Amino acid sequence: MEIYYQGLVATYWQQVFLWEAALNSSYKIRVYVFERVLKRNLSFFEGGGGVLTGDVAYRITAEASDIADTVYALLNTIVPSGLQLAAMATQMMKVSPILSLVSALVIPCICIVIGYLGHRLSKISKKAHLTVAKLSAYLNEVLPSMLFIKASNAEQCESARFQKLAQADLVEQLKKKRIKAFIPQIVQGVYIGTLLIFCVGLVVVSRGAIDGASMLSFVTSLFLLIEPIQGVGKAYNELKQGEPAIERLFDLTKFSSQVIEKPDAIDLGSVTGDVKFCNVSFKYGENMPLVLDALNLHIKPGETVALVGPSGGGKTTFLKLLLRLYEPLCGSILIDDQNSRSCTLESLRRHVGLVSQDTTLFSGTVSENIGYRDFLGKIDMKKVEHAAKTANAHEFIRNLPAGYETNIGQRGSIFSGGQKQRLAIARAIYQDSSILLLDEATSALDSKSELLVRQALERLMENRTVLVIAHRLETVLMADRILLLENGKLEEVSRTSLVSNSNYDSLMASGMVI
Ligand SMILES: Nc1ncnc2c1ncn2[C@@H]1O[C@H](COP(=O)(O)OP(=O)(O)OP(=O)(O)O)[C@@H](O)[C@H]1O
Numbered sequence: 001m002e003i004y005y006q007g008l009v010a011t012y013w014q015q016v017f018l019w020e021a022a023l024n025s026s027y028k029i030r031v032y033v034f035e036r037v038l039k040r041n042l043s044f045f046e047g048g049g050g051v052l053t054g055d056v057a058y059r060i061t062a063e064a065s066d067i068a069d070t071v072y073a074l075l076n077t078i079v080p081s082g083l084q085l086a087a088m089a090t091q092m093m094k095v096s097p098i099l100s101l102v103s104a105l106v107i108p109c110i111c112i113v114i115g116y117l118g119h120r121l122s123k124i125s126k127k128a129h130l131t132v133a134k135l136s137a138y139l140n141e142v143l144p145s146m147l148f149i150k151a152s153n154a155e156q157c158e159s160a161r162f163q164k165l166a167q168a169d170l171v172e173q174l175k176k177k178r179i180k181a182f183i184p185q186i187v188q189g190v191y192i193g194t195l196l197i198f199c200v201g202l203v204v205v206s207r208g209a210i211d212g213a214s215m216l217s218f219v220t221s222l223f224l225l226i227e228p229i230q231g232v233g234k235a236y237n238e239l240k241q242g243e244p245a246i247e248r249l250f251d252l253t254k255f256s257s258q259v260i261e262k263p264d265a266i267d268l269g270s271v272t273g274d275v276k277f278c279n280v281s282f283k284y285g286e287n288m289p290l291v292l293d294a295l296n297l298h299i300k301p302g303e304t305v306a307l308v309g310p311s312g313g314g315k316t317t318f319l320k321l322l323l324r325l326y327e328p329l330c331g332s333i334l335i336d337d338q339n340s341r342s343c344t345l346e347s348l349r350r351h352v353g354l355v356s357q358d359t360t361l362f363s364g365t366v367s368e369n370i371g372y373r374d375f376l377g378k379i380d381m382k383k384v385e386h387a388a389k390t391a392n393a394h395e396f397i398r399n400l401p402a403g404y405e406t407n408i409g410q411r412g413s414i415f416s417g418g419q420k421q422r423l424a425i426a427r428a429i430y431q432d433s434s435i436l437l438l439d440e441a442t443s444a445l446d447s448k449s450e451l452l453v454r455q456a457l458e459r460l461m462e463n464r465t466v467l468v469i470a471h472r473l474e475t476v477l478m479a480d481r482i483l484l485l486e487n488g489k490l491e492e493v494s495r496t497s498l499v500s501n502s503n504y505d506s507l508m509a510s511g512m513v514i
Contacts, residue, residue, distance in 0.1 A: 054137030070242025081231030273465030293488030418449030
C-alpha cells in the first residue's frame with residue numbers, strides 16, 4: 001500500500017516537472033518570437049509578407065501552446081519508454097548476445113514505417129494548422145467590423161464564409177486524427193509480424209544452442225518490447241505533429257531588416273526641429289513606380305507645413321520616411337543637420353511624434369493611453385491631466401465612471417470619433433516631441449466637436465515643427481507654408497491660389513473639405 005502511495009506522489013511530481021519544462025520552453029519561444037515580430041519591417045504588417053495579422057496572432061498564441069503539448073508528450077513518453085527499452089535489451093543481451101543482435105534487425109523495419117507515416121503526418125498537420133490559422137485570421141478581421149456587417153445585413157453572408165472555412169478545417173483535422181490513430185496500430189502490427197517471423201527463424205536456427213527456459217525468457221522480453229516501442233512511435237508522432245507549429249513560429253523570426261541601425265549610431269539629444277529632405281526618392285518595390293521623386297524640402301524649427309495632394313500621391317509615405325519606417329531609395333533626411341541614418345531609431349522616434357488618422361488607442365485605462373510613452377515606467381498623472389486639459393479632453397474624461405482610470409474598451413470603443421481624436425492629441429502633448437507629424441482625420445465631426453479638436457490641435461502645434469497632412473481648409477490655413485505633393489514632386493502653393501486654380505482638382509481628389 002505504501003508503495004502504491006509513493007507511486008502516486010512520484011507520478012504527480014513527474015507530471016509537474018514535465019509540464020514546467022514544457023510550458024517554460026513554450027513561454028521562452030513565444031517571447032522570443034514576439035520580440036522578433038516587433039522588429040520586422042513595417043512592410044510585413046502592411047501585407048508585404050503575405051501573412052495576415054490574425055495568422056500571426058494565432059501562431060504566437062495557439063501554436064506556441066501546441067509546442068508545450070508536444071514537449072510534454074515527448075518527455076512523458078520518451079523517458080519511460082527509453083528506460084523500459086534499455087532494461088529489456090539488457091535482459092536479452094544476457095540471455096544471448098547473438099540472438100539479440102539478430103532481433104535488432106526489426107528496428108530498421110519499424111524505422112522505415114514510422115519515418116514514412118511521420119512524414120505524412122507532418123504534411124497533414126501543416127495543412128490542419130493552416131486551416132485553423134485561416135479561421136482565426138478571418139475572425140480577427142470580421143469581429144471588429146461588426147458595425148459595418150450589421151448595417152450591411154451581411155450576417156448570413158459572413159456565416160456562410162465562416163462555415164466554408166470551418167468545413168475546410170474539419171476535413172483537415174479529421175485527416176490528422178485518422179493518421180494519428182493509425183500510426184501506433186501499424187507500428188505494433190509491423191513489430192509483431194516481423195517478430196513472429198524472427199521468432200520462428202530463431203527457434204529453427206538456434207535449436208540446441210540455448211535451453212528452453214532461456215529461449216522462453218528471450219521471446220518474452222521481445223514481446224515486452226512492444227509497449228516501449230509503441231511509446232517511441234507515439235513520441236515521434238507528437239514530434240511530427242508539433243513540427244509545423246514550430247516551423248511556422250520560427251518562420252516569423254526569419255527576415256532581413258530594411259532599416260538597419262548602425263553600430264555607432266548616435267543618440268539625438270535635444271532637437272530644435274530643423275528637418276531637411278535632400279534629393280529623396282522612394283518606391284515600395286523593385287518593379288513599383290516611384291512614389292517620391294528627388295524631393296527637396298527644408299522645414300525650419302517651429303514652422304508648420306501643410307502637405308496636400310491627390311489620394312495616393314505619397315503624403316503618408318513622406319511621413320513614414322521621416323520616421324524611418326522605410327529607407328529612401330536615394331537621398332538623405334536630416335534632423336538638426338544630423339543624417340537620420342546615423343541616429344538611433346529610439347532617439348529619432350522619441351523626437352518625432354505621430355498623430356495618425358485612425359487614432360490608435362489600446363485597451364487599458366485613459367491614463368495609460370495618454371501616458372503611453374511612459375507605459376513601462378511611471379506615468380506622470382499631473383502631466384496626463386495637463387495634456388488632457390490642453391487637448392479639451394479633461395471634461396469628458398472626468399465624467400467617466402472611474403475618471404482617468406476608466407477602461408476604454410477595445411480600441412477606445414466607448415468614445416466618439418471626436419473624443420478619440422482629442423485623446424490622441426493629448427497623448428502627443430504628453431509625448432512632447434519637437435517634431436510632430438499629423439495625419440488629419442478625414443471623417444467629419446459636428447461643428448462643436450470640430451471646434452474642440454481644432455483648438456486642441458492648435459495648442460498641440462504651438463512651439464513645434466509640424467508637418468500636417470491636411471484634409472480641411474482650416475488646417476491648411478493654419479500652416480505657414482502649403483506644399484502640394486503630386487506625381488512624386490513637391491510644389492509650394494500660395495494660399496490665394498489654393499482654391500482658385502488647377503490645384504483645386506488635386507485638393508478635392510485628396511478628400512479635402514473646402
Ligand atoms: N505598403 C505599401 N506597399 C506598396 N505600395 C504602397 C504601400 N503603401 C502605399 N503604397 C502605394 O504608394 C502610393 C502612395 O501611398 P500613400 O499612402 O503615401 O498616399 P497618400 O497620399 O497618403 O494617400 P491618401 O491621401 O489616400 O491617404 C500609393 O500608390 C499606394 O498604393
